[in-house]
Amino acid sequence: MARLFVADVHLDTEAPRATEQFLAFLGEQAAQAQALYILGDLFEAWVGDDDRDPQKAQVTDALKALSAAGVPCFVLHGNRDFLLGRGFCERSGCILLNDPVIAQFDGEPVLLTHGDALCTDDHAYQELRSTVRDANWQRRFLAVPRRRRELLANEARAGSKRHTSRTIPMIMDVNGEAVMAAFRATNVRRMIHGHTHRPGVHDLLVDGVAAQRIVLGAWYEQGSYLRHEKGRYQLLDLPR
Numbered sequence: 001m002a003r004l005f006v007a008d009v010h011l012d013t014e015a016p017r018a019t020e021q022f023l024a025f026l027g028e029q030a031a032q033a034q035a036l037y038i039l040g041d042l043f044e045a046w047v048g049d050d051d052r053d054p055q056k057a058q059v060t061d062a063l064k065a066l067s068a069a070g071v072p073c074f075v076l077h078g079n080r081d082f083l084l085g086r087g088f089c090e091r092s093g094c095i096l097l098n099d100p101v102i103a104q105f106d107g108e109p110v111l112l113t114h115g116d117a118l119c120t121d122d123h124a125y126q127e128l129r130s131t132v133r134d135a136n137w138q139r140r141f142l143a144v145p146r147r148r149r150e151l152l153a154n155e156a157r158a159g160s161k162r163h164t165s166r167t168i169p170m171i172m173d174v175n176g177e178a179v180m181a182a183f184r185a186t187n188v189r190r191m192i193h194g195h196t197h198r199p200g201v202h203d204l205l206v207d208g209v210a211a212q213r214i215v216l217g218a219w220y221e222q223g224s225y226l227r228h229e230k231g232r233y234q235l236l237d238l239p240r
Contacts, residue, residue, distance in 0.1 A: 001034035002229035003105065007114065007194025008218035010080065012044035013055050021223045021238060026062045029225065029238075033071055039194045039216060040078025040099070040114030045157065047149040048142050049087025060092040067093030076101070079116045079125075079195065082132060083142070102186055106231060111186050115193030115215070118174040118182065173198065174213075183211055190233075192216065192226065199224060199235055 011019050030036045043056060067073050073094040077084060089096055100113035120126060131137055141149065173196050182191065189211045199217030203210065214233055217224035223238035 001032070002227050003035050003037065004030055004033045005037045005039060005112075005192055005216060005226040005228070006219075006224070007039035007216040008041045008078070008197060009038070009223075010041055010044045010219060011056070011059055013053065015044075015220070016055070018219050018223070019055055019059065022219070023058065023062050025223060025225070025238060026066050030066055030071060031069065036066065036071060036073045037103075037112065037192075038073065038075045038094070039112055039192065040076045040116075041080045041194065042075065042078070042084075043081045045150075045153045046081035046083050046088070047146060047153050048083055049085045049091075050146055057091075060088070063092040063094055076112065076114050078114045079129065083138065100182070100186070102188060105228060108190065108231075109186075109188045111182065111188045111191040113182075113191070113193045115174065115195030118178045118193065119195070120175040120178045121173075179204075179213060180206060190214070194218070201233070201235065 006025075009018065009022055011022060026036075042059070046056075063073050073092070074097050075084065075088075075092075075094045076097055076099045084096060088094070097112070100111055100117075102109050103112055104110075116125070116129060132141075141152075144152070174193075179191070183189070183206045189206070189209065191212070192214045194216040196215060197218040197220075198215055200215050202213040202215070204213065205211065212233075214226060214235070216226055217235070217237075222240050225236055225238070227234045227236055
């Protein structure tokens with residue numbers, strides 16, 4: 001059986017087709033898998049585990065059914081849904097993993113991460129990331145009434161779009177030195193991540209040893225996933 005990996009699904013009420021495609025993916029491809037790994041940004045925004053948006057409830061219910069059927073679902077925080085917590089896990093049946101994490105696949109250690117921490121050239125984003133990942137900041141934010149949090153999240157999304165439109169694309173990609181440092185620090189030879197929305201398989205050398213970085217695609221235009229079975233990794237697109 002295969003392990004499946006997705007990232008940057010960015011589910012949102014403004015993109016119902018993406019939600020439909022993800023629900024179909026859970027009921028078809030994922031239902032036949034050994035495990036599902038969601039490497040961040042499952043949702044376009046998550047303002048807390050008290051979020052009761054009906055469309056998000058559809059997704060958490062489907063994940064709960066998948067895990068109940070025997071397919072474990074593992075999730076990493078992304079830059080959009082870093083407030084996923086214990087309540088989300090209870091609703092969805094998912095297991096929340098620390099980012100980054102080293103997983104063992106058929107005896108091979110593989111580094112899993114959302115990928116935003118590798119984009120070190122985007123200094124403004126890294127400063128923001130440090131702020132919102134702080135436990136004290138999160139406690140203060142979650143103490144704000146939910147409707148106010150939703151308004152703040154919408155403002156943050158608008159600000160993110162402005163930042164993206166003004167920033168040179170290469171700055172928002174991973175930094176090569178950061179990638180090499182991650183390989184050396186973890187002593188792995190394969191890394192899987194999302195965030196950059198630049199799907200691809202990158203072969204490289206780390207201190208003379210072959211290594212590979214696999215980047216997952218976003219679901220804005222078309223669903224995609226990575227399939228791992230019997231030592232083979234394959235990036236696949238879902239039908240439009």
